[in-house]
Amino acid sequence: MKFIHTSDWHIGRQFHNVSLLEDQRHVLNQLLDYIKTEKVDAVIIAGDIYDRSIPPASAVDLLDQVLTAITMDLGVPVILIPGNHDSAQRVRFGSRQLKKSGLHIMGDLSAITEPVVIASSTGDVAFYGIPYTDPETVRNVWSEDVKSFDEAHTFLVNKISKATLANQANVLISHCFIDGAQTSDSERPLSIGGSDRVSYQPCEDFNYVALGHLHAPQQKGAPHIRYSGSILKYSFSEQHQKKGITLVELDKDGRASFTHLPLAPLRNMRVIEGEFATIIEQGKLDPHKQDYVLIRMTDRHAILEPMAKLREVYPNVLMLEKPGMLITGDQAMNREKLKRGELEMFSDFFEQVSGQAMSTDQQKAVKETIVSLIKQEQQA
Incomplete structure (x- = not known):
């Protein structure tokens, strides 16, 4: 078989x-x-x-x-x-x-x-x-x-x-x-x-x-x-x-x-990291420039309309990250926050608005609501 x-x-x-x-x-x-x-x-x-x-x-x-x-x-x-x-x-x-x-x-x-x-x-x-x-x-x-x-x-x-x-x-x-x-x-x-x-x-x-x-x-x-x-x-x-x-x-x-x-994709999915000028130059010679791309720029100075210029060499740039431009904060930490689930994100929102963390009963109620909404979406 x-x-x-x-x-x-x-x-x-x-x-x-x-x-x-x-x-x-x-x-x-x-x-x-x-x-x-x-x-x-x-x-x-x-x-x-x-x-x-x-x-x-x-x-x-x-x-x-x-x-x-x-x-x-x-x-x-x-x-x-x-x-x-x-x-x-x-x-x-x-x-x-x-x-x-x-x-x-x-x-x-x-x-x-x-x-x-x-x-x-x-x-x-x-x-x-x-x-x-x-x-x-x-x-x-x-x-x-x-x-x-x-x-x-x-x-x-x-x-x-x-x-x-x-x-x-x-x-x-x-x-x-x-x-x-x-x-x-x-x-x-x-x-x-x-x-x-x-x-x-x-x-x-x-x-x-x-x-x-x-x-x-x-x-x-x-x-x-x-x-x-x-x-x-x-x-x-x-x-x-x-x-x-x-x-x-x-x-x-x-x-x-x-x-x-x-399985060979029609367009691959890639992360390209480096300085803006270097990425532009390598993009001109890249044989796979049609790929779906996340650009992570390491420049520390401001660049005018970077997305428009990047799309001249990489037409399918879908995301642009500029960790070098952050004066404070942690890009990796922000990325991890985005990966968290609905309950964790709502807990953050609640604490920022009210100034205090949710109680156990409040967390339980929110969790039940989220589960119910997900089930409704699956059954819709």
Whole structure:
């Protein structure tokens, strides 16, 4: 059995008000090429297909084109789960009818023990999917008293484990945050306060675990428990990450081997640091001047209209930082502040306005409000 594991397409995403749809189409065409050349038996998409719960029409059209090309033109089945950026109800619309064409959308939490079984030359493989969910939803669907993301995920994985058959290979697909894995700035937190982490240990007995949510390609806990990573760089913190997809092969004994297949972006995402004049001169000769760029100027004197001049050589400058111009304050500290979550930022705002820190009860009320707003956005 040979299949491709991919995730975190985020179709329809904008970066600093620039649409990345053309960039996404470019790498998804490479995915189609890999499917042809590797002659895979299936394609797995582990969540965050869209970038938001109500995607623009252009994003829906691109996804329709790609899935049609895979399932209809190439005749390869696709198995996908919704992620935290997707609306599970919208993504799984028509899922029962779409099965007939080879598109398997595993978005129903109550049906997680029902696998998609695909035959291959090395035997049948059962694919089980856990769409993104939270403890409250698990309590409502399964009437199980789980309080944390870890308890909820462990319960679901154990439920699936009891349904697996010993005489076939079993693959788990999940959109979650394995504790200790490497994060990126472009990922939306699953909960407030770091309680979204889950344990890898319940997943160890599966032949392969295809994970989504984190954007850096990586394994966690065991070699066969893997994040494929996102198909593009979605923040400047990802500039050194090697984006791609994961080719997985299961032998007749269910042992998995993995190969990272790189995806070459239409425009890379880079951070360029130095003095203004030096950056301008190197930009004139840069063969990749169309890349998305963050410029970090080290000059200590004022420069008239630097962004306009920089865009003459780097048309896609999206951010400009001038740490050398700061008389007081710490640029790195400010950057760290921007990375913090909604609760921490509101706490800072409250303290600046009122002159005192929020009480425990106030923090609890604000946290509940933020969680409620995030859930409303996901379900919208």
